[in-house]
Amino acid sequence: MTMQLGISTYTYGWAIGVNGQVSERPFTENHLLEKVKTFGMSLVQIGDNLPLHEFSPDRLKDFADTARNNHIQIEVGARGLTAEHLDRYIQIALQLNASLIRFVIDQKNYEPALPAIIAIIQNVLPELEKHHITLGIENHDRLKTSEFxxxxxxxxxxxxxxxxxSVNSMGAGEGLEQVVNALAPYTVNLHIKDFGIQRLPHAMGFQIDGxxxxxxxxxxxxxLENISQYGRCKTAILEQWVVPETDLDLTVEKEERWAQESVDFLKNYF
Known part of the structure; x- marks a missing residue:
């Protein structure tokens, strides 16, 4: 497999914090670097749940230095595709020597129409080309694959x-086969997120979870076969939707177990 496997802040979503629930020992970018070394890998992706634009200059520099000294590649991620925010993350990517920026288009109270999305991306193409940075637009659940x-x-x-x-587009009523058939030729980054679907106890509907x-x-x-055949996707990132336990500490422990199990499984294919 020519893709490189890595982990992200969404491998450890509960440890970082979800909807104000934050562990007494919050997970940081340095913890992520430690985890990737433990797993014998060398790629991390920082998602919007640990927003890099809120880092101080010193914290950002320390992160870049630690990753470089440990030969770990960084990919950056953000949410809210505005011209200003995209430019901000190009500068952050340059500071972190990141060649990929992953963006979720929407954020709270911001859902741009297709012409605006296209214009924002087209306007920044010279900067992406100049700095050899790839922009990956994530298939989130407002837009259909035809719109992407x-x-x-x-x-x-x-x-x-x-x-x-691998799961987001179910929120738009689209199955994985449909999504992959349509979007695989354009895919530059893959989020591997396993899932289950089961009928609810009352039999009046289904539940999708991780x-x-x-x-x-x-x-x-x-x-992996369907994505790799096009040769554009260089990295694959483990993400997790860990079903929570009754206690946050127990959920964080479960998340860590799942991460280890998932990495052990995925290494068979990379």
Whole structure:
């Protein structure tokens, strides 16, 4: 497999904090670097749940130095695709020597239309090209795959592609096979997130939630084969939707177990 496997802040979402629930020992970027070394890997992706633009200059420099000294590659991520925010993250990517920026388009009270999205990306193409940075737009659940295709076709740049998440588009009523068939040719970054679907006890509906990699319904070999055939996707990131326990500490412990199980499983394919 030509893709490089890594972990992200969304591998440890509960440890970092969800909806104001924060552990007494919050997970930081340095913990992530320690974890990736423990797993014998060398790639981390920082998502919007640990916003890099809120770091002080010294903290950002320390992170860059520690990663470089440990030969760990960084990818950066953000939410809210505005011209200003995208420019901000290009500068952060340069500071961290990151060649990929993953963006979720929407944020609270901000859901731009397709023409605005396309214009924002087109306007920044010279900077992406100049600095050899790739922008990966994540398939989140407001837009359909046809709309992501339209964005990619309009921009039409080797420096812009899709960050394909294996579960998000279910929120838009689209299954994984449909998503992969449409978006695999554009995919520059992959989020491997295993999942389960079960009928609720009252039989009036289904529930979708996370599983450790290899324990759910995600056909990982099929996914990797279909993404890798196009040769654009260089990195694959483990993300997790860990089903919470009654206590945050127990949930964080479970998240760590799932991370280890998932990495052990995924290493069979990388």
């Amino acid at each position: 295709e339209a964005i990619m076709d309009a921009v039409n740049s080797p420096h812009v592609g899709i960050c394909l998440d 599983r450790s990699a290899g324990k759910g319904m995600l056909n990982v070999p099929w996914l």
